[in-house]
Each structure stands twice: as structure tokens, then as C-alpha cells.
Amino acid sequence: MLVSEESKDNFIAFVITGNGRWEQVILKSIAKRYNGRDKVLYFPKSPFKHSRKTGLSCLDILRLEKEKLNIIKKCGKLLVLIDKEHISSVDDITKKLESLRVFEDFEMENNGDIVKIIGNLGNREIVIHIVIFGKEKCIEEDVSELIKLEFGENIYPDKNAIKDFLKSKGLKRKDLIEDAKIENLEIAFNPLIRVIKFLEGEKL
Numbered sequence: 001m002l003v004s005e006e007s008k009d010n011f012i013a014f015v016i017t018g019n020g021r022w023e024q025v026i027l028k029s030i031a032k033r034y035n036g037r038d039k040v041l042y043f044p045k046s047p048f049k050h051s052r053k054t055g056l057s058c059l060d061i062l063r064l065e066k067e068k069l070n071i072i073k074k075c076g077k078l079l080v081l082i083d084k085e086h087i088s089s090v091d092d093i094t095k096k097l098e099s100l101r102v103f104e105d106f107e108m109e110n111n112g113d114i115v116k117i118i119g120n121l122g123n124r125e126i127v128i129h130i131v132i133f134g135k136e137k138c139i140e141e142d143v144s145e146l147i148k149l150e151f152g153e154n155i156y157p158d159k160n161a162i163k164d165f166l167k168s169k170g171l172k173r174k175d176l177i178e179d180a181k182i183e184n185l186e187i188a189f190n191p192l193i194r195v196i197k198f199l200e201g202e203k204l
Helices: 022-031 055-069 090-100 139-151 159-168 173-179 182-188 190-199
Strands: 002-004 011-017 040-042 077-083 106-110 114-121 124-133
Touching: 002 022, 011 022, 011 055, 022 139, 022 173, 022 190, 055 077, 055 090, 055 114, 077 190, 090 106, 090 114, 114 190, 124 139, 124 190, 139 159, 139 173, 139 182, 159 173, 182 190
Parallel strands: 002 040, 011 040, 011 077, 077 124
Antiparallel strands: 106 114, 114 124
């Protein structure tokens, strides 16, 4: 599976993040490890002009989509990547969606670190998968877990600490992901990989 910052005719899901750009590096590197190389995830730098949305405010893309974008409707799927620190409970997601008033009605399925939402945006059904990173707080915890699995070393889940460790090994973030054992990736990034497999046609 490929991840592109440019819109492609055949993209199968539109991707947004409620965090920074670490998620793009990690998603792109993980997606390479799986099949479906003819399938593309569209992950633009930012769909919001002149601003960057963090936390659940990234779901404001749904209002833009309804008013003028018509991008997500092309594939019918939205993948949202967000750190656990931005969500205290699934009720936060429900309240955010209700405040946007883009769906007359929607269904929500909570699977812990994956929340699936189905709703009609105009005349098109949209399926949203929200992948929640971190055991307690953020994606750096998942990266630290992968380092522990690969190297047997405990690294504090902080961007700088992780970068310093990888630099000491002559690695970049993408190298860590691309060289890791598949079984270790599927432990450290289980929710994300489950959704990637689903988008490729496997059962979630």
C-alpha cells in the first residue's frame, strides 16, 4: 500500500491526523510492508488552509467536505490518526460529531483503540476509522515499544529521546519501521495495522 501527499484517482482512503507529521512517516513506512501496492492512501500535508488542527478538531474536515471539498466522497473512507491524550472517552468523539452537524444520524462501534463511524454525508455513505495511538498518551509510546521489541532497550517515549537513540544506531524513523520484524510491528502498532489490513480487503 502506498501513501501519497498528492491526490490520486485510485486512492482508497483520505487520511488526516490530530497530531503532527510523525504519523505520516510511520504510516508510510508501515504501509510499505503490506500488500496491495496498487492501493493508495491520500495523506495531504494539511487540508486546512492557514491553520493546523490538533486533537479532535481535525474532524472539522467533515464540515469542509460537506460544504465544498468533495474529496472523501470519492472513496467513501476517512482514516483519522490521533493520540490517546486527545480523547478521554468515546463520548468526546460523539460530542464532536454532533457539534459539527454534518450527519443526520451515525453509527459508532468502539473497539478500544479503533473507533468505527458510519454516517451519510449528503447522498454518500462515509466510513471513518479513528486509530488511537499510545498506551496512555501518544504515538511515541508505540515507537518506544517497537524499540524495546527490536533492541531490548527501554527508551523514554519522547521525540528527542527516540531520535537520539535512533541516531546512535545510524537509523531514521522510517528505517526502524521498514527493518522491524512484522510480528513486532503488529504488537507495537496493532490498531493501525488492523485498519490497514481492513482497507486492503481483510476482515477487521
